[in-house]
Amino acid sequence: MSSSIEPTVDLTRCSTSSVPSLQESLTEKMAKFKEARESRQSLLKAAHRYIIEVLAAVLCLDDAVVEEFVLDAPSLAPFDDFFVKGGERTIAFVYQESEVPGIECGRTFPGTEEGAKIMRLFLANLKETTLFGLCLFFMRNNVNVAINSETIHQEISFSMLDASEGVLMGQRDLLSKVYLPAICATEDWGILTNTEDEEKIKQNFKNAILNYINFLDEAQMMMESVQLSEASGIDFSRLMTADDMKAAGEDVSMMRKCEKVLMMWCKEIDQVLTDSDQIRKEDEASGILTELKHWKKISAKLRSITEEIKGTEFKTVLNFLLVNQSKKLMIWRDLDTRLTDYLNEAKDTVKLLSMLEKNCQPLYSFDPVTMAKSIQLITDSIFMMQYVSRYCSTSQHITLLFIKVTNLMLTGCSAYITDNGSSQIWDQDTETIIKKIQGCMYLFREYQSCFRKTKELILEQKPAGKPIEVSEKPILGKFERFCKRLKKISQMMTAVKTFSLLSHSKIEGIDFLAAKFQNIYINMKTKQDNMLDHGNKEFEVEFAEFTSQINNLVLQLEDFMSSSISKIQSCHHALNLLQRFQKLNMPWLQAEISKNYSLILNRFVSELEHVKEHYQSNREDPPLGRNIPPVAGRILWVRNLFNKIQEPIRNFEKYSDILSTPEGKEVVQMYNKTAALFVEFEILHHKAWMKEVSELKDTLQVAHPKMQELFVNFEAKIHKIIRETKLMQKMGMEVSEQALYFTSKATHLKAT
Known part of the structure; x- marks a missing residue:
């Protein structure tokens, strides 16, 4: 490896000519190139060395070795163009096997032969470089700012492309x-x-x-292509013309060699066709694109075989065996027919799947509403393939395509719910998740509806050719199971949202149940990894366990509610507590809440009868508070009795429909009769008081019998009227002008 080669000034690779002038010329050139290299080295600044250090770290080379490779370049101008304001956006290096640079680089490589290749790192113009190794490049974030040693780590980014496999x-x-x-x-x-x-x-x-x-x-x-083996052992110079082939046909050895080569080719072609026809093991989530890739790959392989068949050697062997009437040609003809059918099928399928893939583009939007808009077009396209394609006219093909579409929708729904895998279900808002689930269920209903409608329409129209039977279960079954899973997830989310309100409730003693629910929630949350995988059987067990725990918690909550209400004697307070439970908005409690409304209603009947008996016993001489005037006091007394029975009735009417039941209607009748007595009592006493006030004379100011002066006459009767008037006003009752006059005069005179 060149990474361990140190630069030297050895001239062993130079010419060994004994001519002194030539030796002197090479020495001068080498000195000149070395001087240029040293000049380039002197230009290396901190910014250059930063790039060198990054390259060395990535390639696991010493900094010095990378620096030597960089200095092999005839100029550092690419660095300047990269660093300057408004300069190049990228600078690229290539690390791959290449020719050893000449002496013009300013150093030599001892031990290497002329034309040899070594692993080198060099500055590269990618438009002119054949890349088959590593391409290491730096990119600028902003070309409007010059790069220096202080900002280089902020202004540039590094990346690498491995082209070793193309x-x-x-x-x-x-x-x-x-x-x-x-x-x-x-x-x-x-x-x-x-x-x-x-x-x-x-x-x-x-x-x-x-x-x-x-x-x-x-x-x-x-x-990618299929290359047939070479036809070794055949002298093709003997098979140039038809006459040559006839003459060579007399040679049994030549005939056997050509037949053997043809059978070798047939075996290779047959293997490709057999592999193409194999049942594939695919990911359950594979969609139309996966199917399209498969058929494009088959088409590419088969086309490469047809190109091989058009080759000179293949044609020559076939013509030779044809001229000499070889029986092996029967095998080839059968294989050629199969090859043609497979190729036509691949081309036809690729064409149709490409059209279908275009129609399926909305399914990649990860939005059920957008997906639903294209379902009808996709469904129609697949069903019509049986009439426009020779190869897609079987039940298996049509069903397979529908399954691919279903998989694509399921993948999209999962990505939609999880924000393309970036958000887990429990990390999102409950309302948001439920809305997403409803969108996915809507997509399923649209898919099911479009599938059935198109299928029925084809059967009704009876087009030419017998329509194939496509079963709904393998196509929609997986989506239906997915929706059932979503429904259960929605139930869990709703339960969590509902029972989470317990921790915010101020009802005394309910915090114990809130803590119990938190334990259930945390335990369930830690067990769920992939809730959207409807094939995960563990979820069903955990869901059943969660449902059982919630049901037990509901029973405990019902007992707690009934026990708490039963301890309260007052119907009014019991109703207030029941309404606090009702505001928790728990569907599971509705039956028990209705039951408690009925129990409180029965208690209210007893309370109503008790109030009525109290009224009957005391209406002639009701108990009044200290210093309370008699008429206003009686009215205040009866009003308190009325409020005692009115408030529960209002609560019953506002928060429950129990008053509309036969039992409730009877209670309302009892209430109305009792309330009428109270109102009648109030009206009679109020009228009597109004009459009494109207009959009074103006005796508020009178003359002193001995002194010729006026003085205030606070007789007991007038004093009582004034007190009655003030209390009547507080209760919002009608007061006569004369009573108001008495009150105002008394207030004025007392002030003076």
Whole structure:
């Protein structure tokens, strides 16, 4: 390896002519070239050495060795063009086997023969270099800024292309293993944010790179060919003309050799056809593109065989055996027919699959709504293939194509739900995941509908030729199982969202159940790796376990709710607590909540009867508070009784439909009758008070019997009226003008 070769000034590779003038001329040239090399070395700055150090680290060479390789170049101008403001965007180096440089590089390589090749690193113009080794290149981020030793590590980036297996494969590996993963991991997209439209722009950019990678794969595949073995042992100079072939046919040895070569070729061609016809073991997620690649590869191989058949040696052997009527030609003719059929099938299939792949482009959008818009066109295209293709007119072919489409949709749905693998289900918002799941289920319904509609339409129209039977189960079955898995995931997400509210509830004692749910959630979350893999049987077991734990938790929550409510004596407070449970919005509790509403309603009936009995017993002389005026006090008393029965009824009406049941209607009738008594009591006392006030004379100010002055007359009756008026006003009841007059006069006089 040249990496261990040290530069010297040995002139052993120079001419050994004894002519003194020639020896002197070579010595002068070598000195001149060496001086130029030393001049180049003096121009190396920190920026140059930074690049040299990177190259040495990547190639596992010493810095000094890489520096010597760099100095082999006749000029360092490419470095200057790369460093200067407004200069070249890239600078490239190639490390591969090449000819030993001459003395013009300023050094010699002892021990190497003329025309020998060594592993070298050299500055390269890629337009003029045949690349079959490593291409190491640096790129500038901004050509409007000059590069110096202080900014070089920020302004340039390094990459490498391995062309040891061909430039196409090297470029493919660079894109697929370096650039695409880096792009997918990028979070900062400049002005692009995370809106839905801009996410599609990002995804379209990634898809464009993927499509180019696929194109490189296809280009590489098209370059692959089948080469038949050489026809060794045959003297083709004896088979130049038809007469030569007839004459050579008398030679039994020549006949056997040609037949043997033909049978060797037939065996090689038959092996290619047999391999092409083998059942392939494919990834379950393979789509139309995989099928298209397969047939393009077969087509490329078969075309290369036809080119081999058109070759001079193959034609000569065939013509020789034909002229001499060899029986082995029967084997060739059968094989030639098979080859023609296979080639026509491959060409036809590639053509149809290319058209179908174009129609399937929306399926790569990873958006179920966009996918759904193209389903009808794709379905129609596949069903019509049986009438336009000789080779795709079997049930197996049509079913296979539909399965490929199904796989493509499933891959797209999984990428859509997981943001192309960048977000796990449990890391996303519950509402977002549920919305995505609904979109995937919508796609399945559209796919199922389009499939059935097109199939029925073909049967109704009865086109020429008997329509083939295509079973729905192998085509839609996998998607249906996937949707069932999505439904279960949706149920789990809904349960998690619902029970997570327990940790935010202020209901006394519920924190124990909230902690219990957190344990269930964490345990379940740690077990789930790939929930979208509907073939994962472990999920079913874990889902059943999760469902059982949630059901047990629901039973405990129901018991807790009923126990908490039963401890409360007041219907009003019991209803308030029940409504707090109701606001948790747990579907599992609805039955128990309805049951508790019924129990509280029964308790309310007893409370209503108790209030009514209390009213009947005390209406003539109700218990009043201290210093409460009698009329307003009675009204205040009956209003408190009314509020005691009104608030529960309002809650029943607002939060439940139990009052619309026969049982509830009876309670409403009881309530209305009791409320009517209270209202009647209030109206009677209020009217009596209004009448009493209206009959009073203006005796608020009277003359003193001895002194000729007015004074305020606060008789007990007037004092009571004023107190009644103020309390009536607080209760929002009607008050007469005379009562207001008394009150205002009294207030004014007391102030003076």
